[in-house]
Amino acid sequence: MYNGRTGEQIKTEIFIGPTYYQRLKHMVVDKVHCTTGDHEVLTSNG
Secondary structure: OEOOOOOOEOOOOOOOOOOOOOOOOOOHHHHOOOOOOOOEOOOOEO
16 A cells, blocks of 8 residues: 555555445435425424
């Protein structure tokens, strides 16, 4: 491994393990409840 600024070699052990990614179901479409008309913030009525 090398230092990105100086280009000097860094003497160390490197471990590269598996990386996992998971898609979370936090889509705006699933969270929108009121899209038209007046929307009351206090009571969440729309």
